[in-house]
Amino acid sequence: MFNTELNYGDVYLLPRKTVVDSRKQCDTSVQFGPRRFDMPLYASNMKSVVDAETCEYFARHGWFYTMHRFNMDVVGFVRDMQAKGLFASISIGVNDDTLEQLAALQAAGLVPEYITLDVANAWCVKAERMIRHVKQQFPGSFLIGGNIATADAARELQAWGCDAIKAGIAGGRVCITKNKTGFHRPMIATVRDCAAAVTVPVIADGGIVEHGDVAKALACGASMVMAGSLFAGYDESAGEIVEINGKHYKEYFGSASQFNKGEYKNVEGKKILVEYKGSMARLLVELKEDLQSSISYAGGMGLAALRDVEMIVVAC
Numbered sequence: 001m002f003n004t005e006l007n008y009g010d011v012y013l014l015p016r017k018t019v020v021d022s023r024k025q026c027d028t029s030v031q032f033g034p035r036r037f038d039m040p041l042y043a044s045n046m047k048s049v050v051d052a053e054t055c056e057y058f059a060r061h062g063w064f065y066t067m068h069r070f071n072m073d074v075v076g077f078v079r080d081m082q083a084k085g086l087f088a089s090i091s092i093g094v095n096d097d098t099l100e101q102l103a104a105l106q107a108a109g110l111v112p113e114y115i116t117l118d119v120a121n122a123w124c125v126k127a128e129r130m131i132r133h134v135k136q137q138f139p140g141s142f143l144i145g146g147n148i149a150t151a152d153a154a155r156e157l158q159a160w161g162c163d164a165i166k167a168g169i170a171g172g173r174v175c176i177t178k179n180k181t182g183f184h185r186p187m188i189a190t191v192r193d194c195a196a197a198v199t200v201p202v203i204a205d206g207g208i209v210e211h212g213d214v215a216k217a218l219a220c221g222a223s224m225v226m227a228g229s230l231f232a233g234y235d236e237s238a239g240e241i242v243e244i245n246g247k248h249y250k251e252y253f254g255s256a257s258q259f260n261k262g263e264y265k266n267v268e269g270k271k272i273l274v275e276y277k278g279s280m281a282r283l284l285v286e287l288k289e290d291l292q293s294s295i296s297y298a299g300g301m302g303l304a305a306l307r308d309v310e311m312i313v314v315a316c
């Protein structure tokens, strides 16, 4: 027997009676760790999506961000962000270079407000060792661990000390993990299972195609949503602009792509071109408007209304 599991595109949310006079009354803000953010959505910690300027842009707009971890001067990044009065949110790996970066932060007396442990399968012994190390050395930082895709994995990461857990394996737009390894879990099942298994917040990572998918992820129990391709086509994202036959695109590549790694070894990601869409300012406004509308259809005034909204599968 096989389990049938669903993705965002397979389900819809059932409307309830709207109780607000205007969508503007719906509050999309979310408490995440020590801070409150304007939206429960943020850009992927990928080199083709965020750089230091992108992170500053999001932080100044009241959005959460996480810097990527590739060829990073972590000390310089944390120092710069905090010197500007902004929060510092970094990513780390599981190898010795990460231990060196963490030691350098400590030597400089720097404590990032948020640390994300970023590996393909965080349900592993190396991630356990690093999570325990970070919790011991940086007890004041909010530690996000990922990625995982099952309830058992979520429970273990919580037990190791993660303050939040990032869920989503092989559902991303530039992902080829499912092709190369055979492993993947659709996002509805991933988020529902993981969120039900733990008390810490769960971040739904990858697979956002439509703006309404954000509301669907929250309805599955996610507290935050991470997306890469959604943000990749804009001026403020980190990818290069490419012109082909007079049309403009932006490069978007996976963190496990040959392009990001600099060599063809354990490649589980690809590079694509996404449509260039200009400034991100309008996108941020539209994402907020759409989520406010989702909250109104859910019959509430805040994100909590989406938590218990009914979900249906559309018959083919």
Ligand SMILES: NC(=O)C1=CN([C@@H]2O[C@H](COP(=O)(O)OP(=O)(O)OC[C@H]3O[C@@H](n4cnc5c(N)ncnc54)[C@H](OP(=O)(O)O)[C@@H]3O)[C@@H](O)[C@H]2O)C=CC1
Pocket (backbone or CB within 6 Å): 093, 094, 095, 118, 119, 120, 121, 126, 147, 168, 169, 170, 171, 172, 175, 177, 206, 254, 255, 256, 266, 268
């Ligand atoms: N969300 C997703 O579905 C996926 C995301 N990614 C992204 O790609 C980037 C690279 O990820 P990742 O390869 O984990 O990070 P790294 O390339 O930094 O690998 C981390 C370390 O763990 C080891 N390792 C990695 N995978 C395995 C494994 N399956 N079994 C045993 N050891 C392993 C590696 O050793 P060695 O290389 O020698 O095996 C390496 O020492 C990350 O940013 C990640 O988020 C990648 C794939 C899927």
Ligand SMILES: Nc1nc2c(ncn2[C@@H]2O[C@H](COP(=O)(O)O)[C@@H](O)[C@H]2O)c(=O)[nH]1
Pocket (backbone or CB within 6 Å): 044, 045, 046, 147, 168, 170, 171, 172, 173, 174, 175, 176, 177, 178, 205, 206, 207, 208, 226, 227, 228, 229, 230, 253, 254, 255, 256, 257, 268, 269, 270
């Ligand atoms: N399997 C892989 N997954 C990757 C890689 N680089 C990033 N990612 C994951 O994808 C999401 C973004 O997905 P999107 O659908 O919103 O574009 C990102 O947050 C990572 O979790 C990779 O090389 N391989």
